Amino acid sequence: MTVLVNSETRVVVQGITGREGSFHTRAMLSYGTKILAGVTPGKGGATVEGVPVYDNVMEAVRKHPELNTSIIFVPSRFASDAVYEAIDAGLDLIVVITEGIPVHETMKFVRYAKINGVTIIGPNCPGVISPGESKVGIMPGHVFSKGRVGIVSRSGTLTYEIAYAMTKAGIGQSTCIGIGGDPVPGTSFIDALEMFREDDGTDAVVLIGEIGGDMEERAARYIVEQGYEKPVVAYVAGRTAPPGKRMGHAGAIISMGVGDAASKIKVLREVGVEVAELPSQIPSLLMKVLKK
Amino acid sequence: MTVLVNSETRVVVQGITGREGSFHTRAMLSYGTKILAGVTPGKGGATVEGVPVYDNVMEAVRKHPELNTSIIFVPSRFASDAVYEAIDAGLDLIVVITEGIPVHETMKFVRYAKINGVTIIGPNCPGVISPGESKVGIMPGHVFSKGRVGIVSRSGTLTYEIAYAMTKAGIGQSTCIGIGGDPVPGTSFIDALEMFREDDGTDAVVLIGEIGGDMEERAARYIVEQGYEKPVVAYVAGRTAPPGKRMGHAGAIISMGVGDAASKIKVLREVGVEVAELPSQIPSLLMKVLKK
Amino acid sequence: MKLYEYEAKNIFSQFGISVPRFKVVSTPEEARLAAEEIGGRVVVKAQVLVAGRGKAGGVKLADTPEEAYSYAKQMLGSEIKGERVGKVMITKAVDIERELYLSIIIDRSIGAPVILASPEGGVDIEELARTRPEKILKIVVDPLIGIRDYHARQAAKFLELSEQTLRKAQEATINLYRVFEYYSCELAEINPLALTPDGGLEAVDAKIILDDNALYKYPEFSSDFTRDLSYYEAEAKKMNFSYVELDGNIGILCNGAGLTMATMDSVYVLGGRPANFLDIGGGARADLVERAVTLLLQHPKTEVIFINILGGITRCDEVANGIVGALKKTGVSKKIVVRLKGTNEEEGRKILEENKIYVIEEMDEAAGKAVELGGRR
């Protein structure tokens, strides 16, 4: 089993005719993801990699009622509009790859998605992959392998690094969720932990955090307060980051005394989460907790 | 049993120090309604009819955690704000007596209430009464009597007229809901029919409609499509009203070819609802349907 | 409250919706000058609030300023469907390739704004909804979110336009929504929205209905809140009554809108002809009742006055005093049927009986009496 995406996932690509959109449509298709439609306003009638393009999501859904997921590659100035469109079209899952969306806009559409019962992954994220079943994202598929460990991460390449190390060590993944590096993500660590909790196919969870905000601390509180049954191991990036500086991601900033790595690591360890010093240590920590 | 209000209802009166607010606080108290608090910004610390007054709803709720219902007498320019305050304070039921709230404002707070799981009755309504248990409204309590027929109505005095006729005929009421005369009410006929459907203490429903909109038609569709089990009798006011004219209530207008009484009566009769020609006929229609 | 076409067009202009050049005048001479200034063919349009002015001769095409002068002369001061024409609009005649429809309304059944768009405008939208509903696109807007670009793109696409005009239609949709939102409209409508041969879009007609409850936010219009009312309706509104004129002879005066309508209907069901709807609202005092009764006493068509009061917050003694006061002050005597019930019923009855007005207890009986006095249809 997996969470969020699986062999039943049917995808519409918003912004499919753009450089990124078309490139990753090809990559997803070749991974085996079922992409039924693309959307670019004004480009209705075209095809990209054999996928029919529509002017709007509503039309795509009318033509392909099996659609349940959208992935958005629309440039940041138009991305919010694309998200509202996908929510109103009744999709269940929206993966927002786009980086650079103003946080005031994100706050609003994340709230709007919530009241409409829609799950948003991102923005500014690599997407979601359930190895061997479906990839709705931009990650290199070959570093992942099918297995029983879930990953949830605020980062992209660091996740590939860790997934790759796990794969090499023979530890496969159920689903890997890149929740993105923005300050207000549609899906939080706690949301992801809850999904993995319900999933029969996940035995343990790798949590990849970084500086900024208090999502790791809240996850730690959640783990201890809810008596989380599955082992969690973690890595937190940014212990050498200075305060007040944005480290690449819009959300990766220590500000107003909140969000440094040391305190995140401390809180996670206090609730019994094994935290790796180096990304390469994740596989051995997993073996340790899974043996128990 | 009853719907919406009963002996567990604990009320905060918003706008309690105003003329209307204080008058009806006295009337509700003497009916036996449990009013624990009042709110008027800037009047915190006062008392009205022995009820303590607070500056805001949050404070009232903090002091009286049993509060679950608000009744709003705030003037129309400030009423929307009062509704948002009551929603955010976590109350379950908000009765908006105020008349004259701009419909653009109402659309928004009705939607906001919905996404927060809060029930709104009104605006521009007489409120709700469950005879013998609780009166959260401005209706004269003595015309009602405890019994097993629910009333839902867009009107005020016409409802009293009909309730009075029922009472005289020995037909008591479970709950009487005045949903108000505005074009966008927080609770519709269908919502009320659903409540009465679930209520063990209600054997039949009186629906008092009027011109404007298509709420009666939708109720008729609901009754036939859902196979509504309880008998419904109706009266629709306004068969002599000309099109394009607002008949007192903001919502009572035949516009763009929609909302005349004749077609409402026709549609209701088509689904088997007995519709009275005169308000005074409601009791005999009820006796007829209840005997079956 | 309805706005005049020229008011709506002024607003549209301010919000970036293209309207054909126009001037509003109130004399034929001004009409001639305006036509000269605008140049070419112009349309002379009576500025009235009633619907269907076109068929009633309120819209004329003028080839020359002289023609504009004479049409304006015909229209100004005349009545269109009972409404006096005080102003006419002189506006550039637009070459129309196709007529479109665009509006934003409040959908009561879902409690949200709805965008309506049709590639076949110019006709009555209700007519179109009946005959060719597939030609109307309806887009629901979440009131907490407002319009989004994608709504406007969907609406524009439905209008069957070229690439070039598509973008203009999107903008027009967004701008019309901005009007709707800014002015708390019940309706903001462009019908027809004209597609011109050069791919332009022009709002050839413009209709805005404001929400009376929100009128206080717009002082530029709120002072004129009785504009679409008859004399008696306006008088009543100034006193804060709800009053609507009908053509019968039995005047109706009640407390509460639903009860007032039910009283009118009862009179009708029993064979009579109601003359009006007059709701004095809840808790009216004697002086207010007096003014309301006076209004009916003075109304020429009203022969019988039927007062039906169910007292809750309204006190029957106050109502009785109001009735008696009106009769005394006006000196007018008409047949009066009174039904009083509820708070202070006894006191009220006594006051009336002292003045030889007899109260009937039941509503049906009272309505029957009023019909008897007023005569059956």
Added chain:
Amino acid sequence: MKLYEYEAKNIFSQFGISVPRFKVVSTPEEARLAAEEIGGRVVVKAQVLVAGRGKAGGVKLADTPEEAYSYAKQMLGSEIKGERVGKVMITKAVDIERELYLSIIIDRSIGAPVILASPEGGVDIEELARTRPEKILKIVVDPLIGIRDYHARQAAKFLELSEQTLRKAQEATINLYRVFEYYSCELAEINPLALTPDGGLEAVDAKIILDDNALYKYPEFSSDFTRDLSYYEAEAKKMNFSYVELDGNIGILCNGAGLTMATMDSVYVLGGRPANFLDIGGGARADLVERAVTLLLQHPKTEVIFINILGGITRCDEVANGIVGALKKTGVSKKIVVRLKGTNEEEGRKILEENKIYVIEEMDEAAGKAVELGGRR
């Protein structure tokens, strides 16, 4: 992006928040004139973006224009915590009865705006949150609804004010929220908000942080987007890299923010001292990589360069060509450690080996090598 105090105060003024009269000057002579014009006691305030300028001598009270002149002279051109002072503000000294705190921030954990209010302003809010959390009121605002009057009333009430000042505090709260919303702020803060002896409220300091992602909406500020960056940071930002300076000697260059941080951290964990954070993002081509490597080659404190690339959309051959290009064009030679993995790994390795740069396959090993070359702490 942080705004200068004077920019924030200009915005506050436009939005109806009262600020003490001020002028911004860049010479001591202008400072004297400004002090004369304002009259009475003035405060001379260095316009810098770093926090804590007060303790660093950047805020001085001047009794006379001459004093203002000399303080301005001291400050202008000096450095406060490493930031050069280019402008000073001359502002009326305000009689303060009590200092309050008011701000709107984005609460990341709930994804909503939050109003923070405290009757004890003037101090650092983080400090206050630690020591007396009960003195801070936090009001969550639904982002789809925005501020409501009742939020403002609650905030104002918490400030412990007289009736008269209460209303002003409500207005200030609403206006501050309007600033927050209009400028897509991450933070809009008044600290202190001064209560004056006559019951007035004055924003004595003003802080606004704009969201870099929304900067394009505000052309008046977007041109100055490198203002709070060091020279190298600014150069990197112009090339669209994320770059942050640290004090170590091992330069870090990676693709992806998380991997870059993890690489810095690995160097640190293994005993070394990272010199920077440099993220070239996803899919960088050779020319971009070349510019990034050049930046590190030219940076004086950087002795070793550690390049760690996990190729996905980024191709290793492009990275290799970029590295080689930078070395050739600058002619600078520094110790370079490269770890390449992923798309076109083989091609990349070959290109580097032809240029005598040897690739290490594992990240830990590469980090260890960089530390070995750069020296342990």
